[in-house]
Amino acid sequence: MEGRIINVNGKKLYIEYQKTFENKPTIVFLHDSLGCTQLWRDFPEKLVSQTECNVLVYDRLGYGKSFPMLTYERENNYMEQEADLLNDLLKELNINDIILFGHSDGGTIALIFAARYPEKVTATLCEAGHIFAEDITVKGVKDAFETYKTTNLPERLPKYHGDKVEMMVKAWTEIWLSDRFRSWNIECLLENITSPLLFIQGENDEYGTLDQVEKTISKVSGTAEKFIIPNIGHTPHKEIPDAVLQKSAEFINSIVKA
Secondary structure, three states: OOEEEEEEOOEEEEEEEEOOOOOOOEEEEEOOOOOOHHHHOOHHHHHHHHHOOEEEEEOOOOOOOOOOOOOOOOOOOHHHHHHHHHHHHHHHHOOOOEEEEEEOHHHHHHHHHHHHOHHHEEEEEEEOOOOEOOHHHHHHHHHHHHHHHHOOHHHHOHHHHHHHHHHHHHHHHHHHOOHHHHHOEOHHHHHHOOOOEEEEEEOOOOOOOOHHHHHHHHHOOOOEEEEEEOOOOOOHHHHOHHHHHHHHHHHHHHHHOO
């Protein structure tokens, strides 16, 4: 897919958008806290080929090939803000029927979007998302930050994010490690999710317990199912891609072709 920069309310985002199938939803991919379009590798292409849906992959502001964020400081509702920006992006592209596939922070943004804009969402796939802050999440972020400080990760990340790496890492770690974020919780939004939901999580996820999964699927208003994978961590689509692809394609096809 060819990429381009698009201006959304003064924010310049890098997108890859391919509309091949008329009258089919667009699968929108939402990356994690250190991710970007490029780091999805061929996963979006493979899922699209198995579902015959259109596809939108983009870099959130401050990531990948999108323009830098103005400040590393984030409010507690930064993921709600991301969901609203996605809505503005979809308006700009005239996309009104989507399937969300989000990983980690992207999974949380997918849940928030599905709750705030249910009329646009055909289905939601949340991989390793969060609906509240847990001790294990804080520990995971601390460990990741320590890895950043003590390994060659700062030399590897510019390949994907250019000169935005330091601000990107600071933005992610400072909000999640702050005292004020410990009270962050979006459970009150979940009942507004009416689209079918698939929650994917590795049993050994180092950033969240299975409480994230169980509480989410128990609170949404639409149908919901979980796909818990033994001996897998925080990135199932990279650790065991074939299984995640198969399950995701089956879930999407059962809805789109129903």
